Amino acid sequence: MGDQSTGWLPDPMSTFAGEVDTLFYFTLYVSTIIFVAVMAAMVYFGIRYRRRSETEVPEFVRESRILETTWVVVPTILVMIVFTWGFKVFVDLQTAPPDSYEITVRGAQWFWEFQYDTGVTSANELYVPVNRPIKLRMTGSDVLHSFFIPAFRVKMDVIPNRYTSVWFEAIEIGTYQVFCTEYCGTNHSAMLATVHVVSQEDFDAWMVAQDQDLPPAELGERLFRQYTCVVCHVDTSVGPNLAGIFGSERELTDGSTVIADEDYLLESIVNPSAKVSSGYGLQMPATFGTMSQKQLDGLIAYIKTL
Amino acid sequence: MASHPLDGHPAHLEHHFVSSEQQFDAAKMGMWLFLITEILLFSGMFVLYTVYRSWHPEVFALVSEVLDWRMGGFNTLVLLASSFTVALGIHYAQKNDNRKLIINLVLTLIFALIFLVVKYFEYTGKFAHGIYPGAAFDPHGIVDGLDYAKYNVPYAAQFFSIYFVMTGIHAFHVIVGIGVFIWITLRASRGEFSAAYYTPVELTGLYWHLVDIIWIFLFPLLYLI
Amino acid sequence: MSATAQDASINFLNYDKSLKSWLFTKDHKRIGLMYLVAVSIAFLAGGILALLVRLELLGPGETIMGPDQYNQSFTLHAVLMVFAFIIPAVPAVFGNFVLPLQLGAKDVAFPKLNLASFYIYLIGVVIAMSALLVGRIDGGWTFYAPYSERVGDSILYVTTGVFVMGFSSILTGLNFIVTVHKMRAPGLTWNRLPLFVWSIYATAIVQVLATPVIGITMVLLFLERFLSIGIFDPALGGDPVLFQHFFWFYSHPAVYIMILPAFGIVSDLIGTFSRHRVSGYLFVALSSVAIAFLGFLVWGHHMFVSGQSATSSIVFSLLTYLIGIPTGVKVLNWVTTLYKGSISYKTPMLYALMFLFTFSIGGFTGVMVGVLGIDIHLHDTYFVVAHFHYVMMGGSVIAGLGALHYWWPKMTGRMYNERLGKIAATLVFFGFNLTFFPQFIMGSRGMPRRYYDYLPEFQQMHQLSTYGSWVLGVGLFMILGYLLMSLKTGKKAPSNPWGALTLEWTHTTPLPHPHNFTQTPVVVRGPYDYHLVPEMFENAAEDGSVKSVHDVSQPAS
């Protein structure tokens, strides 16, 4: 991962990240200085004026107008500086350059899907060319999510039935972590993705490779990982282990049984609440119904091999 | 605990107050604060109304014709009249005229009931044509050549959700008011109020004026514009 | 005098020991104590959940529970801590017990309403908690739509419970406002009010003005779940961002419901334990009111990345900083009060100074997340979690612990063990900072909140945080232990153990029954005018206690 760091913040990897960091450190240091000064005064007074005898009554100290005014004026000046600065950074973060390369993002329980202008889609793996402004147009399918790349200092909520956007320009080749930061249910903490920042050539090559036809089972294997099926179906108690499931007899919550044929598998993926295996809850999201026929075929082919 | 008749305190004076004035002032201030919370409760809904109206002005303009301004207007008059009778009631309480106090309280009660009856007919009239709050919204049927189905447009459901929530909560306040008026009338009939002590009448009156005022805002917003 | 003479051996604790006399009491002191028991239980339950949350985060992956249990644990932790504990805690416990005394009043203005508030609160807690029997409660304490509408019916119980608790909060606030306006003793002018009264007054204003909005929000959420009225859920044509506006319009002011009483406590503690007039009294008093009003204008700072318009974000950010100014006025005046004072380090004072340390960190980091450009990175990370624990736990709760130790002798008639008190305070201080400081660091590095699982690079910080929570836990359980012990074995408390000047200390301990004051007191000086009564301290005992004014002016006959 590219976002290891020794300081407070991960290393800045987008064009404006450095700007955000300067502002962050400025407020941090100013706050620290005031804090230390206040604490030093407290400790000094605390020692200097500790009570020496229970009968002592200290003299009255007249209030100082100047002091009270200082308490108001100095912080006001400081916060105005920080505000103006923060405002400027915010505006930079808001306005994507007009020549940005646009990618559509869909957040769903619990995966990220990316769609490029060529029609290629990928899940949980975002490829972008380096040194080129990228604008993400984002929408959601179910509940709120939030798209966060710490190394780029960008974050934006993803809302159903509405588009929001973020932009960034990556400055170094590498892979970076994406988090979902709006609570969205069971696997909120597993709703991760990776940004692969690659050179323009590698990006184009990758794009071409996506169009090639993989054998269905191989495609399925990749999707099974990308669409986070693994999170619930491998090594957990959330969903059933799918190994050997094809052709077996499944008991449902209503007591009836079905044979897990291809139709059943398909239905289980597109409409998980239709037939629920006994011993499990309704955790499986219904968001996979939007996959293409090819993708679904791939998944089923893969499940058969398990 | 409430009375110390032997100490020469009036019966209504609670022990922790110094004087009747203090008690009356405190009660009145408490009531005013309560009314402020009521206003804030409703202002939440007014904000909701404003927001949705500004997003979908044409929808709101279209579907508000479903509401019958004659019924709403009649109810406005009824509530205004009831506010007037309450005010008269307080006036007679101050004048020690218990009989007129009771008459006015009973009149207020009657007005409040009329209001609810009209509301009942309004609601059932809507329900008959599938106009429900929320998901059940499904306008249909033809009245006087007016086809309700034409109101089946996006965000019309929101208008009626807001309509039912606002008027529903308002009607709930009217019902609570009726309960309180019955209680006050009973106390008045036992002769508990006089020029020296009529706090409960005054406070109920304040509450009732608020219920009235909120309706005066609801009526034009929902029925007229 | 004879007509109202009271038997000195009868006090509010022992005049009638039956359970019934407690449950139906209209005495503000007893109601305060009942609240104390109730909110302590809520704190204990919320705290144990916090320890479980921390334990789960000791390592990545499943440690002691699965994701669903984790999500429910932190949600329940927050709901208990916010609605059942911290919002009622200081106003309802200490406000009830102390406010009428500090005003020289016999009771609050509406004692029956006061008792009703208590039961409404209890009913609210029970309704909210019964959700656990119905299903799961998750989604966090913010109940963001549309997620909260999809979880299941259990959420209906929580929102109804919060709605009901809201009523209790409103009625308490209303009662206090009227009490402060109408029930002050003669001579107790506004500029002679103890600062605790000022802050409870400001708090009450917020309670009365903000709480109705959470009420209507919860009603709408309820109806949406029930009738699908389509106000917040995008699938029905609603707008989820609107929900956030409604929620934060209450919940931001609510954070000042939590902190303003703490400000009052700290003012009183610092004044008392440095025997000094609180510097800038009027500024400190009025800044509470300023904070209360400004607090209504900044809710949008929770929504910088929510999709609200850029213009609103900018306005909210600006207003957010303004709140730092009146708060700063307080902090700096507290420090200047120490100047040329006579500072005694009793346990309550340790908490007051601890408050200055932890709350300032919380406040400064609050200003940092208020900066637009920075908040985009920090929003919904552990940086925010650390910020609000520094202000809520490090601010409100620490001040609350100070108050508990300060008024404990008045409330129970017993002294606790001072040495254990200091040891526990030290544990709380180090445990607290060890728990939450690492969270600033991992939050800056991108660790999102509400995460059951995390990347290995965050493990070190999470471990430190979990160890810290154990130290903190030991400190808090120690407090619980020695306070309960003191009820049995504690020394009898003198009437004025700290040498304080506010009215509650001028009377015998425990307070008499049926009336707080045998005669209505007449106030002739400010609450911290120590320099006007040096003779009071001439015969101060070794432990700092003095004869109360009452004892002095009315020699035992």
Ligand code: HEA
């Ligand atoms: C007791 C509760 C409490 C208090 C008092 C505060 C106080 C403040 N809070 Fe905090 N806050 C919360 C509880 C609280 N907060 C909670 C619970 C959340 C998260 C909710 C959730 O999402 O779950 C939150 C979140 C939160 C956010 C949103 C973060 C995000 O989600 O991205 C912001 C942003 O502006 C913020 C700002 C502030 C500010 C500016 C103050 C100010 O009032 C602080 C003022 C104090 C000082 C500034 C220090 C003392 C001053 C001086 C010594 C003088 C010198 C000062 C200067 C030069 C500035 N808070």
Ligand code: HEA
């Ligand atoms: C007043 C509010 C309050 C308080 C006091 C606390 C106290 C603590 N909180 Fe909590 N917390 C919240 C409010 C609070 N919290 C909120 C609002 C959230 C956000 C939830 C969300 O995202 O929706 C949160 C979330 C939150 C998280 C983040 C979860 C996540 O995002 O995944 C964590 C993790 O470390 C945490 C930990 C703790 C710990 C260790 C304590 C410790 O300080 C607890 C210490 C307490 C004890 C150990 C109990 C001992 C008590 C007694 C023995 C009783 C004694 C009685 C007397 C002395 C009278 N809290």
Ligand code: CUA
């Ligand atoms: Cu998606 Cu959290």
Ligand SMILES: [Cu+2]
């Ligand atoms: Cu806030």
